[in-house]
Amino acid sequence: MNIIQELMAAFSYGFMWRxxxxxxSVAISSSFIGPYLVLKRFSMIGHGLSHVAFAGIAVGLLFxxxxxxxxxxxxxxxxxFILKLNxxxxxxxxxxxxxxxxxxxxxxxxxxSVAGGFNVDLFSFLFGSILTIQRIDVYLSIxxxxxxxxxxxxxxxxxxxxxxxxxxxxVSGINTKRLNTILAVLVGVTVVIGIRAMGTLLISSLIIFPxxxxxxxxxxxxxxxxxxxxxxxxIVIFGLMGSYLLDWPSGSTIVLLNGVVFLGVYLYxxxxxxxx
Amino acid sequence: MSHEQILDIRNLTVKYHTxxxxxNVSFSVNEQDFIAIIGANGSGKTTLIKTVLGLLNAQExxxxxxxxxxxxxxxxxxxxxxxxxxxxxxxxxxxGLLAKKRFPKILSKxxxxxxxxVLHMLNIQHLTHKRIGALSGGQQxxxxxxxxxxxxxxxxxxxxxxxxxxxxxxxxxxDILSHLNTSHGVTILLVTHDIASASDYINRVIYMDxxxxxxxxxxxxxxxxxxxxxxxxxxxxxxxMGDES
Ligand SMILES: Nc1ncnc2c1ncn2[C@@H]1O[C@H](COP(=O)(O)OP(=O)(O)OP(=O)(O)O)[C@@H](O)[C@H]1O
Ligand SMILES: [Mg+2]
Numbered sequence: 399m400n401i402i403q404e405l406m407a408a409f410s411y412g413f414m415w416r417x418x419x420x421x422x423s424v425a426i427s428s429s430f431i432g433p434y435l436v437l438k439r440f441s442m443i444g445h446g447l448s449h450v451a452f453a454g455i456a457v458g459l460l461f462x463x464x465x466x467x468x469x470x471x472x473x474x475x476x477x478x479f480i481l482k483l484n485x486x487x488x489x490x491x492x493x494x495x496x497x498x499x500x501x502x503x504x505x506x507x508x509x510x511s512v513a514g515g516f517n518v519d520l521f522s523f524l525f526g527s528i529l530t531i532q533r534i535d536v537y538l539s540i541x542x543x544x545x546x547x548x549x550x551x552x553x554x555x556x557x558x559x560x561x562x563x564x565x566x567x568x569v570s571g572i573n574t575k576r577l578n579t580i581l582a583v584l585v586g587v588t589v590v591i592g593i594r595a596m597g598t599l600l601i602s603s604l605i606i607f608p609x610x611x612x613x614x615x616x617x618x619x620x621x622x623x624x625x626x627x628x629x630x631x632x633i634v635i636f637g638l639m640g641s642y643l644l645d646w647p648s649g650s651t652i653v654l655l656n657g658v659v660f661l662g663v664y665l666y667x668x669x670x671x672x673x674x
Numbered sequence: 675m676s677h678e679q680i681l682d683i684r685n686l687t688v689k690y691h692t693x694x695x696x697x698n699v700s701f702s703v704n705e706q707d708f709i710a711i712i713g714a715n716g717s718g719k720t721t722l723i724k725t726v727l728g729l730l731n732a733q734e735x736x737x738x739x740x741x742x743x744x745x746x747x748x749x750x751x752x753x754x755x756x757x758x759x760x761x762x763x764x765x766x767x768x769x770g771l772l773a774k775k776r777f778p779k780i781l782s783k784x785x786x787x788x789x790x791x792v793l794h795m796l797n798i799q800h801l802t803h804k805r806i807g808a809l810s811g812g813q814q815x816x817x818x819x820x821x822x823x824x825x826x827x828x829x830x831x832x833x834x835x836x837x838x839x840x841x842x843x844x845x846x847x848x849d850i851l852s853h854l855n856t857s858h859g860v861t862i863l864l865v866t867h868d869i870a871s872a873s874d875y876i877n878r879v880i881y882m883d884x885x886x887x888x889x890x891x892x893x894x895x896x897x898x899x900x901x902x903x904x905x906x907x908x909x910x911x912x913x914x915m916g917d918e919s
Pocket of ligand 1: 690693695713714715716717718719720721722750
């Protein structure tokens with residue numbers, strides 16, 4: 399079989415393995431935080447932050463320092479800032495996100511044009527490219543994914559209570575302010591480690607899609623997270639292989655595959671399954 | 675009945691920016707009190723109990739509770755829950771125990787039994803593995819009451835818990851509250867628009883409209899209302915006549 403031979407060849411190169419490690423760790427960590435954001439109606443924060451990440455990368459490239467580390471510091475700070483803006487100013491979450499995203503994108507593109515372009519392909523940062531993934535990216539994503547997964551697992555019950563009903567969580571003695579801040583930091587971290595494989599413009603879909611796919615057929619909260627993570631891992635693996643075979647941008651391929659799976663699950667629920 | 679004081683509220687004033695929702699309210703609650711808090715829409719009932727729970731800050735006044743008193747809370751507007759929220763009934767009820775715990779948050783065998791007992795008591799054990807959004811409004815309210823009860827709190831604070839319950843369930847609901855109150859010594863603060871159904875069970879009525887207008891027994895309240903009638907006059911008179919016969 400031609401395709402199998404081609405894939406075998408791909409895995410004989412290091413870059414395919416690096417892409418898989420990065421992709422799988424990002425798939426798991428983003429589906430671990432996805433349910434909280436989606437259910438708190440805050441799913442667009444990933445989208446807003448990815449624009450900020452783009453600006454961060456532009457700054458990093460300009461100074462020729464590690465763009466992802468640079469980006470992470472900026473994105474995490476802005477993530478917390480958006481949260482505070484939402485808490486204190488008379489500004490809805492979506493408005494705060496929209497404003498921040500636009501300002502960051504404007505800033506990033508101005509930087510890019512002032513610097514007269516970069517010697518790195520900016521396109522790969524926008525839509526993801528498995529060829530650009532370095533060994534250091536692998537270490538970074540695995541380390542930070544483990545941190546995200548560990549924190550979410552440790553705080554699982556508090557996060558669940560707060561997402562379900564903030565007032566009840568507060569009355570039960572949960573420090574919801576601190577918990578929201580922790581969540582904002584985790585989102586920032588996840589967005590940045592997802593940039594290499596997904597691209598800044600598409601990482602947010604990796605946070606949203608697995609959760610809504612899982613929600614189509616789960617009843618419980620724990621099962622939603624588990625199913626989201628498992629399906630996201632499979633989708634990312636197949637997406638990365640498809641990206642290699644078809645020579646499509648990896649982020650775009652993964653998003654399209656997510657869309658197809660969602661549509662399939664949705665139609666199955668609507669048409670084939672007897673009860674609603 | 676001589677019971678210890680469990681809550682003392684002095685000169686409480688709560689404002690939203692410049693708007694005063696609760697003005698200079700003082701009262702105290704003793705152990706095993708069963709108090710109905712009544713008043714028209716917008717009279718500040720929810721604001722009052724949210725302040726007592728620490729969810730809102732008071733501009734003036736003090737709220738004193740002895741240390742170690744535990745509180746169960748059933749918020750108003752449980753109907754506005756996200757219909758698509760993926761959480762099963764047992765996950766939601768378990769939250770009543772797990773949210774209060776320190777790490778590691780694991781349920782003991784006894785606590786799992788408590789959950790089952792509460793579900794049985796509220797007659798929702800058959801819904802255990804259902805998604806909460808798929809239940810009817812009254813069933814959801816029972817689930818959230820179960821969540822408030824499961825940790826065996828000293829004080830129960832309920833904000834219009836019977837608004838989505840049918841006639842039978844309402845009676846059952848008050849019987850359960852009354853049982854908790856008399857047999858387990860649970861103190862209950864109940865915000866309600868249905869004073870007629872509650873009147874057989876409570877020992878005190880607090881009637882407010884921003885200010886505290888009345889605090890005393892139900893029959894004293896009925897006497898009081900003959901002078902300046904309350905909106906529920908009809909049901910009250912009816913009730914009163916029933917009491918006298
Ligand atoms: N978040 C808020 N911001 C500003 N004003 C508020 C807010 N919440 C309540 N209010 C106002 O405070 C007053 C008291 O509201 P509250 O919710 O305490 O009334 P309530 O007695 O519980 O009414 P209901 O019987 O309808 O539940 C109302 O006039 C309301 O408009
Ligand atoms: Mg109210």
